[in-house]
Amino acid sequence: MYKRITDILGIPLEFQVVMLTFIFILFLSPYFSNVDFGIFKIPEFTQKAKSKLKIIGPILLLLFFIPIIPAPPPDCNENRQITVTVQYPSGSQQEENAQKLRQELSDRGFNVPGDRPEPVPERAAPPQGQAWIKYFYDDDRAAAKCLQKVVSQPLIKNAKLQPNKKLQRGYERGTIEVWYPAK
Numbered sequence: 001m002y003k004r005i006t007d008i009l010g011i012p013l014e015f016q017v018v019m020l021t022f023i024f025i026l027f028l029s030p031y032f033s034n035v036d037f038g039i040f041k042i043p044e045f046t047q048k049a050k051s052k053l054k055i056i057g058p059i060l061l062l063l064f065f066i067p068i069i070p071a072p073p074p075d076c077n078e079n080r081q082i083t084v085t086v087q088y089p090s091g092s093q094q095e096e097n098a099q100k101l102r103q104e105l106s107d108r109g110f111n112v113p114g115d116r117p118e119p120v121p122e123r124a125a126p127p128q129g130q131a132w133i134k135y136f137y138d139d140d141r142a143a144a145k146c147l148q149k150v151v152s153q154p155l156i157k158n159a160k161l162q163p164n165k166k167l168q169r170g171y172e173r174g175t176i177e178v179w180y181p182a183k
Contacts, residue, residue, distance in 0.1 A: 004064070005064070030045065082111065082140075085118055089122040101151060104153075131179060131181055135161070138163075
């Protein structure tokens, strides 16, 4: 996701509208020198000023609209280490996807225990076409949502967040499970 310079600088939207109007006037002024538009009149410019405005106006307009700097991906481990287990239905075709996700999460700084995703009985898996991201404590919801944003697999990006607060006793804070469906 990319951000515009005005967003990076934190300029309020109201002021951005004023800036855009001013930039648009600068963009058009060399071509409409000494023209009265009723609300405002563009002054007459010298040839030297017109040539400079023909350069400055388009540059400012492009800087205003073009997203330049990509926003860094959110850091889901900002305050503490998150442990993620990746689970897939045994006997399904999801093992390869689960292994790719496991590696991606490990590369992004998550603690992913073991060297392979965990197979689970097919009856315990999510319905076909729907993945789950399970968390066990309210403070882990933000990390679960963050995990959903940083992964590249569309199935996980659209996964259903599942709070499992009844199972808290068996899990430490900062533990999240990703469950693949049977295909």
